[in-house]
Every structure is written in C-alpha cells, then in structure tokens.
Amino acid sequence: MDATFHKMLQGYRGFREKYVRCEEGVDSSLMHRLAVDGQSPEVMVVACSDARVDPALILQCEPGDLFVVRNVANLIPPNEPDASHHGTSAALEFGVCNLNVKHLIILGHSQCGGMDALLNRSELKQNDFITNWMSLIDNETDPVEDVEILAKRALLSSYENCLTFPWIRERVRENKLKIDLWFFEIKTGEISAYSFKHNQFQSLVDDND
Ligand SMILES: [Zn+2]
Structure with missing residues (x-):
C-alpha cells in the first residue's frame, strides 16, 4: 500500500x-x-491548495473551529454577480452571511506555485484554468519579479476584492467583520500579519509570548 x-x-x-x-x-x-x-465557527480562512499550507494544522485548530476555503494562490475574486460558477464567492457568502464569522483571514504563503505560474507563464502547458484564475492579479501595471512580493501584493488585491461584496463591506464598516492578511513562511513556519496602520507585514506573535 x-x-x-x-x-x-x-x-x-x-x-x-x-x-x-x-x-x-x-x-x-x-x-x-x-x-x-x-457548526458555528467564528473564523473563516481563505488559504492556498498547497499541501504545505493547511490552516487547521498550522493553527492547531479542532473540528468546528475554522470555516475554510482553499484555492490556487488563496485568491479572492471581485464580486461578479453573473451566472458563472463562483466557488470561492459562494464559500465567502456562506461564511459571512450564513455563519456570520467574525474574522476573515486570507492566508498567503512563500513559494506559491500559483504566483510562480503567473511570473513564468511560458512554462505553463495546457493550464487554461490556472492562467485565467491567476489573471486576477495585476502584475502588469507595476510588475514585480519576486514570488514572495507578488504573493504579498496579491493579499492586498484580494482584500480590495473582498470589499466589492456589499455584505462584506457593510460588516467591515460596522466592525462586525475583521479581515486579516497573513503570510506564512514555509521554511520557518512563521506567520506575519499585514498592519494597515504601518503598511507592512509584521510578526503575528512575539516568540517570547
Ligand atoms: Zn500557493
């Protein structure tokens, strides 16, 4: 076996x-x-499908703790109320509107294959779905070459896209929902969180805590 x-x-x-x-x-x-x-989870996590980035395992959570949606490169698309099949948007809608989660964490990570695919499109063969999915990220207006920088920038882009959903925007404005952008470094296992106040990623916890 x-x-x-x-x-x-x-x-x-x-x-x-x-x-x-x-x-x-x-x-x-x-x-x-x-x-x-x-189920009545208070936290929703949008994470990458990468086998090394399992939110429940990284955060040592138990069944029922986290409502999770995973996709390639942990992207959140903009609100597109059309007849297409929007899996991530459907999960967001259920987590936010039905389960009333209080926190939404978008969990990016280092060495993301999705980001790499965006930077090295020529290496993709017959990956129409990935190419189209990764086109959610704009790396043409102010292009970067570095996978990690791109992954962190994509978190901010997903955050902006989150706010295009009226039921998210409203809850954020009323302080009923908090959105966090986290970045997981695979090699060290460290998470840094984006500080909207300081415009930078900072260590999630002090190791002495
Ligand atoms: Zn990834």
Missing part, C-alpha cells in the same frame, strides 16, 4: 479515537456535539 495512504488510515483511526469516541456509553464527543449543535 502507498505509504501516504497507509498513514492516512492510521490518522483516520486516531481522529476517531480522539474526536468521536464514546465515554462509557455516553456520546459526549466533540463530533457528536458538532453534529447536534451544528
């Missing part, structure tokens, strides 16, 4: 032991409670 698949099955057993187990015939497990009460 494939090693990763074997690890997955072991993980699945561990998950059930930790979150689904009955205590002396009484089912008070977290999953049981979540099934009865439903």
Whole structure:
C-alpha cells in the first residue's frame, strides 16, 4: 500500500479515537456535539491548495473551529454577480452571511506555485484554468519579479476584492467583520500579519509570548 495512504488510515483511526469516541456509553464527543449543535465557527480562512499550507494544522485548530476555503494562490475574486460558477464567492457568502464569522483571514504563503505560474507563464502547458484564475492579479501595471512580493501584493488585491461584496463591506464598516492578511513562511513556519496602520507585514506573535 502507498505509504501516504497507509498513514492516512492510521490518522483516520486516531481522529476517531480522539474526536468521536464514546465515554462509557455516553456520546459526549466533540463530533457528536458538532453534529447536534451544528457548526458555528467564528473564523473563516481563505488559504492556498498547497499541501504545505493547511490552516487547521498550522493553527492547531479542532473540528468546528475554522470555516475554510482553499484555492490556487488563496485568491479572492471581485464580486461578479453573473451566472458563472463562483466557488470561492459562494464559500465567502456562506461564511459571512450564513455563519456570520467574525474574522476573515486570507492566508498567503512563500513559494506559491500559483504566483510562480503567473511570473513564468511560458512554462505553463495546457493550464487554461490556472492562467485565467491567476489573471486576477495585476502584475502588469507595476510588475514585480519576486514570488514572495507578488504573493504579498496579491493579499492586498484580494482584500480590495473582498470589499466589492456589499455584505462584506457593510460588516467591515460596522466592525462586525475583521479581515486579516497573513503570510506564512514555509521554511520557518512563521506567520506575519499585514498592519494597515504601518503598511507592512509584521510578526503575528512575539516568540517570547
Ligand atoms: Zn500557493
């Protein structure tokens, strides 16, 4: 059996032991409670599909804590109320309007393949979906060559796009929703958060905390 698949099955057993187990015939497990009460996460995360950037794992969250949508390069498109199939916008709508999350975190990361694809379009072969998706980022008006700089700039672009959704704009204005832009450095595991006050990314937590 494939090693990763074997690890997955072991993980699945561990998950059930930790979150689904009955205590002396009484089912008070977290999953049981979540099934009865439903989900009510306070935080939504938009993250990249990259296998190294799993928000629940990085933030050590439990089932029910995070409402997550992952896509190539953690991009948020602008509000386009047409008949196309907008998966990320649908997830945003559900998280913000139905679940009423209080925080929306857009989680970018280093070494993003999506950003790399945008910078090296000539290397793409038959990747029409990726090319079109990555065209959400404008790297022509003031082009950069650096993947990390582009990834951070894309976070700001996604933030601007967020505000084109009236139900997000309204909640942000009323302080019912806070949007955070985070950048995860794969090599060091560090997260920096964008400070709108200082116009720069700063360490999310002091390591001495
Ligand atoms: Zn990525």
